[in-house]
Amino acid sequence: MDIVLITTIIASLFLVIGAAEPLSARLRLPYTVILALIGILIGSGAIFFLRTELTDALNPVAEAILALPIRSNVFLYVFLPTLLFQATLGMNLRRMLDDWVPIIVLAVVAVVVATLSVGYALSWVSTLPLAACLLVGAIVSTTDPSAVVSIFRSISAPRRLSRIIEGESLLNDAAAIALFGLFMGFVMIGVPDPRLGEALAQFPVLIAGGVLTGWFAARLAIWIMALFSAHELALISVSVALPYLAYIGAEQMVGASGVIAVVAAGLTLNLAGPGRLPPQSWINLREIWDLLAHWAGALIFILAALLIPRLLEDVRISDFALIGVVVIAAIAARAMILFGLLPLLTLLRISPVVERPYRSAILWGGLRGAVTLALALAVTESTRVPLEVKRVVGILATGFTLFTLLVQGSTLRSVIKRLGLDRLSPIDEAMSRQVVAVALQTVREDVARTTEDYALTHDVVRSEAKVFGERLDNAVKTAEDSDHILDRDRITLGLIALAGFERDTILQKVRERTISARMAEQILLDADRLIEGARVGGRSGYQRAARRSVAYGRSLRLAVVLHARFGLASVLVRMTADRFERLLSQRLILRDLDDFIDGRIRRIHGRRVADLLQELLSRRIEMVETGLDGLRLQYPGYAEELERRFIRRTALRLEEREYASMREDGLIGAEVFTTLMQDLTKRRAEAEHRPSLDISLKRLELVRQFPLFADLDDKAVRRLNRALKFRYVSPDDIIVRKETLMKSVFFIASGAVELESTGQTWRLGRGEMFGQVAILMKNARRAEVRAIAPTTLLVLDIARFRALLEKSTALQEAVKDSCKKRGIDPETLLGDVKKTA
Structure with a gap:
């Protein structure tokens, strides 16, 4: 094919992408629906001009359009990683974790249920083998991220609803593609009735392998990007390579889910990237990926829509009934999950509440798109799949995709409005x-x-x-x-x-x-x-x-x-x-x-x-x-x-501002400014390094380092070490309750406690003790002690404490200090102790 003609067609597609957005706004239709319609019109027009005798002038263009190398692998290996990766970079992951249960249910359980529901429904009303019916179910069970995410963002849906939809659309691709691979294998080898248990048992391996591959690829990429932090273009280039290498590595080398690998890589970069990369570089990286995903999402829809006329060429009247069965079975399966399983999980306090209007919007918002068409195209491309199975799979997948886009997609805005999700609450x-x-x-x-x-x-x-x-x-x-x-x-x-x-x-x-x-x-x-x-x-x-x-x-x-x-x-x-x-x-x-x-x-x-x-x-x-x-x-x-580190960073920021002001005022030239900024960048990297924290506790060394035991000889320290018992306390745990009779003295090895008594509050930290006054006064403790940090305590019983108090001058001084804080005469108290001893 002429390279000039191909370049012209691709450039024209970008013109179409540019015109589609204002057109969708004018017609008040979702952007992806407009793209799909344009793609269908282009594909239908190409077929028409090739077959008509009206004119031959446009035949070269029509042939070039129909001869574009649109294969399933183009969608899965070129466009899908870009869409998935960008969507994960733009997620608020920590907020999404609040709804992880409904997201996982919709992304995995709903996909399996939809696959089985569509598969068995088709097997009852058609002559296709069960494996082929389940293959159709797997193909139509995935919601398309490029269709769903763009539509819900364009209609200003509530944030939580958008988060659930985005999370589902990202993760259910992996489940659906994994099921597709399993049932595709059964169809190609001619197994009519697959064993579902064996098929579903491979799920954990596919998912775990994808997660590990994506995580490892992302950690390696982050390490490389940190080395290139001073070179922004190099850093962005590494990020572009990451999703593709993760996808290919998982699919071809590990035998796991490439979709899961891309999602895991994107999530890892989302969490770790902001802390390892310069802030401005991270912002620019996100902007580049937004642009790449916009182009990829638009192209994948147009190119996929070009296939629709070809996939529907051999449609028969009876096929429309089968499409209706697929539509009803898929929607029914989704409704069963949304209105049956999710409320049950909420009742069992496993899942947070998902309001009924949200569930209705999610039901109608399960749009299919390029991913479904790509999987159907993969079936039609295979030489090992029977011809009738190819025809039916292509028609059913295409027909169902058209229904979701043209019917659900075009009415989704009005459904959202009818549910009242587009209106501001009185508070808003x-x-x-x-x-x-x-x-x-x-x-x-x-x-x-x-x-x-x-x-x-x-x-x-x-x-x-x-x-x-x-x-x-x-x-x-x-x-x-x-x-x-x-x-x-x-x-x-x-x-x-x-x-x-x-x-x-x-x-x-x-x-x-x-x-x-x-x-x-x-x-x-x-x-x-x-x-x-x-x-x-x-x-x-x-x-x-x-x-x-x-x-x-x-x-x-x-x-x-x-x-x-x-x-x-x-x-x-x-x-x-x-x-x-x-x-x-x-x-x-x-x-x-x-x-x-x-x-x-x-x-x-x-x-x-x-x-x-x-x-x-x-x-x-x-x-x-x-x-x-x-x-x-x-x-x-x-x-x-840490406070010194904050001051250093503040000083560097102010210094940078002064250099920039001098540069704008013409007081320093470009060469001097560049030199100063290079030195500033080096010092900023040093200031970003967080000081190390030592939390190690070695028991004997810890006892020796206690100021209270400083005057004890080695033999006494070893004997004391054997007598002391360790106790670990979590924050907010009550160590001593009011009116509790004290039987031990507590020494704080690490952590901190808050002591409250008679309206007064004291905070004690490492190296201090409590409980000694109550023991020496032989009365009930009228204070409450609770931990305000993870705390390690050394506990000593009454008898050993009294014996230790006689020998340790440092301990006697500590007891005197604690008595003075509480208004007790220390000499009288210690005198009573010596008489008792």
Whole structure:
């Protein structure tokens, strides 16, 4: 084929892609539906001009269009990795984990159920063997990511609904393609009735192999990209190679799912990339991938749609009945999962609640597209598949795809509207009014400064100010309308606005490099949870999200147990260092929120709401400070190292700003600026390195390092080591309850505790003890002691403690100090102890 003609056709397709988007907006149809229609028209037109006798002038173009090398492998190896990889890069993974149960159910269980439902339904009404019917079921059971994601984003669906749909569409390709491979093998070797148990047993191998392949490929790519961090184009080039090598490696070398490998690689890069790559390079990488995915998604739809006229050439009247069976069986299987299994899982508290309107939208939003057509094309290309099976599979897959695109896709917007998912809730409407009022107030202040700076004509300023002032007064009056917004809703609105500003502040700090991009991912997740918590649960929802943001998660508690029981320290070191940096970053952000409450919230919602928000903010700051105090007591000095690192990064940011200003003012030339920036980049890389944290505990050395036992000889230390018992305590666990009779003294080897007694609170850290006063006074303990960090305690019984107290001067001094803090005469107490001894 003439290369000039091919180039012309491809360039023309890009013109079509450019025209399709404004056309879809004008016709109010999904972008992918417009692309599919254009592709069908082009393919039908090419066939028409080749067969008509009206003219031969367009025959070369028609032949070139129909001769384009459109094969199933082109879709699966060229376009699909791009679409999947970009979608994973754009995901909010940590938020998606909140709905991982419904996503997995829809991505795996629903695919299996749809495959079986369609397969057995076809076997009952057609003469096809069961293996071929199940093959059709596998082909039509996958929702297409390029169709689903683009449509749900274009109609501004609720965020949670979009997350569930995107997660399902990404992961169900792997399940469907794995089933397709299994049943395709049975059809080619002529097995009419496959054993489903053996087929489904290969699932875990395909998925696990794909996950491991994708993870390894991504980790290797991240390591290479980190080496190239100073060369942005090289870094982006490595990212382009990653999904293709992961897909090919999994499919051809490992024998696993290439789709899962690409998704795993994208998820790994999404999680690890922001912390290992320069922030601006990461932003540019994401933008490049957005463009590549836009082109790939559009081309895959147009090229796949070109095949539809050819696949439907041999359609018969009876085939329409079979298409109807496939449509009914597929929708029924999906409805059974959405309205049967998911509510049951919710009832069993396995899955979060998925509201009924959401489930209805998911049911109608299960669109098929290029992936389904590509799998059908793979069947028609095979020489080992019987001709009748080829014909029926191609027609049924194509007919079902057309139904989902033209019927479901074109009506999805109206279904969303009918379900009420396109309307703002009363809270959202009130919040939009608040945003307008706040924005107009800010604009008025900026316009006033501008008129003063430029000395504009007084009459013009006054006339425009009057018009603008009326608009602002109306907006503020609407925002303050008490008839429409209850006090409870005002508080909710204020909390949503506060959490939104917190999120914007985090992004600003990341751009300024005050907070690392790696840490920003975690605290941005906290901000998103605050927004959703306030939106759903008001004040209580916000407070729950706030407590969760500073609490010790299950993974950290598990790391503490692994370290305590098995000595595995690496995971705990990393997670503890992350917690240190996360709390410091949160404290930095929270201290910037006061001005927002006083400057904006107070003007819109009044003093009472602003004061309440200040109180909630103070509680959050107190929780963060408590967490930091616990870590400081547990690892003294480490917080200071992190704070020094923050100061160094801030200084480097300010230094960079000064160099840029001098360059813009012409004070330094390009050569000097480049040299300065290279040196700055080198120092910034050093400042980004986080100091190491030592959490190792060696029992005998630990006892020797206790200041309380400093004056004991080696023999006494070894004897004490044998007498001491280790006890591991998780954060928030109660160590000593009020009115409990003390039988032991506790020495803090690591961690921190909070002691509360008679309205007073003390915090104790590494090297300190508690319980000694109650034992020496022989009375019930009237204090409660709880851990505020993962804590390791050395426990000594009463008799050994009294014996040790007689021998250790350092221990006697420590007891005196603790008595003085509690207003007890230490000499009298210690004198009573000596008499008793």
